[in-house]
Amino acid sequence: MVLAETVRKKFKKLFNEEPLLVRSPGRVNLIGEHTDYNMGFVLPAAIDKAIYFAISPRSDGQCKLFAIDMNDYFEYQVASIEHQEKNWPNYLMGVVDQLNKAGKKITGFNCVFSGDIPLGAGLSSSAALEAGLAFSLNHIFNLGIDKLSLVKLAQKAENEFVGVNCGIMDQYINIFGAQQTVLKIDCRSLECEYHPFINDDLRIVLCNTMVTHSLASSEYNTRRSQCESGVKIMQKYNPEIKSLRDISLDLLHSHRANIDEVIFRRCKFVVEENERVTKSCEDLEKSDFDSFGQRMYESHRGLRDEYEVSCKELDFLAEEALYSDKVIGARMMGGGFGGCTINLVYKSMVKKFQRFIEEAYKKKYGRKPLVYVCKIEAGTHIIS
Numbered sequence: 001m002v003l004a005e006t007v008r009k010k011f012k013k014l015f016n017e018e019p020l021l022v023r024s025p026g027r028v029n030l031i032g033e034h035t036d037y038n039m040g041f042v043l044p045a046a047i048d049k050a051i052y053f054a055i056s057p058r059s060d061g062q063c064k065l066f067a068i069d070m071n072d073y074f075e076y077q078v079a080s081i082e083h084q085e086k087n088w089p090n091y092l093m094g095v096v097d098q099l100n101k102a103g104k105k106i107t108g109f110n111c112v113f114s115g116d117i118p119l120g121a122g123l124s125s126s127a128a129l130e131a132g133l134a135f136s137l138n139h140i141f142n143l144g145i146d147k148l149s150l151v152k153l154a155q156k157a158e159n160e161f162v163g164v165n166c167g168i169m170d171q172y173i174n175i176f177g178a179q180q181t182v183l184k185i186d187c188r189s190l191e192c193e194y195h196p197f198i199n200d201d202l203r204i205v206l207c208n209t210m211v212t213h214s215l216a217s218s219e220y221n222t223r224r225s226q227c228e229s230g231v232k233i234m235q236k237y238n239p240e241i242k243s244l245r246d247i248s249l250d251l252l253h254s255h256r257a258n259i260d261e262v263i264f265r266r267c268k269f270v271v272e273e274n275e276r277v278t279k280s281c282e283d284l285e286k287s288d289f290d291s292f293g294q295r296m297y298e299s300h301r302g303l304r305d306e307y308e309v310s311c312k313e314l315d316f317l318a319e320e321a322l323y324s325d326k327v328i329g330a331r332m333m334g335g336g337f338g339g340c341t342i343n344l345v346y347k348s349m350v351k352k353f354q355r356f357i358e359e360a361y362k363k364k365y366g367r368k369p370l371v372y373v374c375k376i377e378a379g380t381h382i383i384s
Contacts, residue, residue, distance in 0.1 A: 024132025046177025051115035058108035094161030177379030293329025309336030
């Protein structure tokens with residue numbers, strides 16, 4: 001709780017009052033990649049890396065923000081919100097913008113925040129900012145917004161004000177996350193199921209390739225388009241089909257001759273990945289972490305060979321993990337073409353694995369990957 005106390009002390013120094021303290025976590029997605037925009041299933045968890053907010057209401061319409069990590073201050077009026085060249089305030093202003101549009105009465109606030117979510121690692125620091133502030137304002141102004149509506153509001157803040165067309169998973173797990181638990185989120189109905197992730201012998205270890213390939217955004221749009229093409233083809237045989245979520249592997253194979261080879265592979269991956277999420281939940285209910293780990297490896301192979309969104313650095317890290325007796329599962333995490341692999345590593349072997357993977361990657365690429373060790377924690381909540 002060192003960060004929480006740092007934020008509280010800075011707040012008291014700046015504003016001379018006791019704040020509400022809120023913890024808003026980052027997230028990992030254990031399995032279920034590129035399934036969200038295909039109305040499928042994802043399996044994220046909130047983690048022990050977080051942003052800490054100290055916040056109190058004002059009555060003069062002013063919003064005063066201080067970002068400790070950037071040593072930067074920004075203020076604006078609730079009634080006068082404009083997109084900024086300086087990017088970080090936009091994530092917070094977007095939330096107030098959505099509250100204004102929803103007709104919710106905000107009379108200004110003081111806010112200090114700091115966090116330990118690594119930037120650029122795909123752990124969703126942006127959703128932690130948005131959903132964390134939405135949660136905090138809902139509390140201090142007694143707005144009465146339910147949890148799912150907070151999720152949607154935070155997502156719209158990023159879509160409409162920040163200008164990033166993200167899905168709903170990151171804000172969802174931020175608000176709904178629970179300790180020692182993963183969420184199977186249905187990206188069509190927005191319903192969720194909680195499944196236990198209870199194994200104190202395991203840790204989630206992220207290995208950051210430290211690369212971002214320029215292909216990422218254009219290829220992401222291409223994959224979405226290819227999946228939509230696959231759906232249109234399958235609708236000729238069954239008009240009830242609305243997304244790849246509605247297609248079984250048998251049905252897809254039965255029409256293979258009528259589908260372009262590349263589009264077939266894209267669709268096959270998504271259909272199989274949805275099945276992997278469902279079977280992974282069954283594994284967790286039985287505490288069968290070995291089977292769960294194997295599904296992670298299968299997911300990576302599909303992302304590499306069928307969906308083709310991996311890259312040589314991600315493949316190298318996943319393959320090195322595969323041959324390590326310290327790891328029971330590994331795959332690339334996120335949109336692809338860079339970013340992190342996610343690994344399930346025996347707690348007693350974490351330091352050995354870190355040394356092993358750092359040395360192997362440095363020997364191959366001339367630099368060390370950044371390594372982050374995580375545990376599953378609760379979603380956004382009040383500390384004090």
